[in-house]
Amino acid sequence: xxxxxxxxxxxxxxxxxxxxxxxxxxxxxxxxxxxxxxxxxxxxxxxxxxxxxxxxxxxxxxxxxxxxxxxxxxxxxxxxxxxxxxxxxxxxxxxxxxxxxxxxxxxxxxxxxxxxxxxxxxxxxxxxxxxxxxxxxxxxxxxxxxxxxxxxxxxxxxxxxxxxxxxx
Numbered sequence: 001x002x003x004x005x006x007x008x009x010x011x012x013x014x015x016x017x018x019x020x021x022x023x024x025x026x027x028x029x030x031x032x033x034x035x036x037x038x039x040x041x042x043x044x045x046x047x048x049x050x051x052x053x054x055x056x057x058x059x060x061x062x063x064x065x066x067x068x069x070x071x072x073x074x075x076x077x078x079x080x081x082x083x084x085x086x087x088x089x090x091x092x093x094x095x096x097x098x099x100x101x102x103x104x105x106x107x108x109x110x111x112x113x114x115x116x117x118x119x120x121x122x123x124x125x126x127x128x129x130x131x132x133x134x135x136x137x138x139x140x141x142x143x144x145x146x147x148x149x150x151x152x153x154x155x156x157x158x159x160x161x162x163x164x165x166x167x168x
Contacts, residue, residue, distance in 0.1 A: 007057070008159060009058075009060035010096050012060070012155065013060045013093055014121060014122075016064040016089065016152055016156065017086055017089045017093075017122065018122055018126075019067075019148055019149045020067050022129055023075050023145055024076040024077075025130070025137070026130065028082060029126050031079075032086050033122055035087055036086050036087075036089070036090040036118075036122060037119060039088070039089075039090025039094070040090040041094065042090070042091050042094065043090060043091040043093060043094020044111065046091070046095060047096075050092075051098075055163075056092060056095055057096070058160060058164065059092050060093070062160055063085070064152065064153070067082075067085040068149045068152040068153025068154075068156060069150075069153045071145070072147070072153060075146050093118055094114070097111075097115065097117075097118070098114065
């Protein structure tokens with residue numbers, strides 16, 4: 001069930017999605033959580049077909065790079081751009097979390113984990129952010145989220161370059 005947390009590309013993509021949705025609270029987060037959930041389900045439905053078309057880990061890293069860059073540059077001013085970026089992340093995370101065929105019970109448990117872990121992480125982070133007193137939601141916190149997004153974008157870009165260089 002913790003597959004999402006063990007794969008670097010999946011983890012970076014999930015963190016990029018969360019960091020991109022926290023600014024412009026709560027409008028972007030609520031809409032983004034719905035978009036992310038719907039596209040995650042779409043990723044599960046198209047997982048096998050999508051995996052034959054493109055290398056999912058590389059696509060996840062590139063999507064995390066774009067999302068992190070958009071969140072770092074736009075901050076709380078570009079909600080439509082962030083929501084456009086969140087859709088491919090949901091599809092790719094869903095496709096990457098789909099298990100290989102095997103024992104039906106194992107596939108069901110792994111699929112449930114692949115779906116629930118990203119959603120629970122998103123909702124728990126959103127709940128924790130919502131629980132912060134208003135005095136902590138200052139411009140400094142918004143700046144910290146942008147800096148974290150920039151760092152995440154740089155890490156994802158570096159890993160993507162390594163994946164491209166290794167031919168995988």
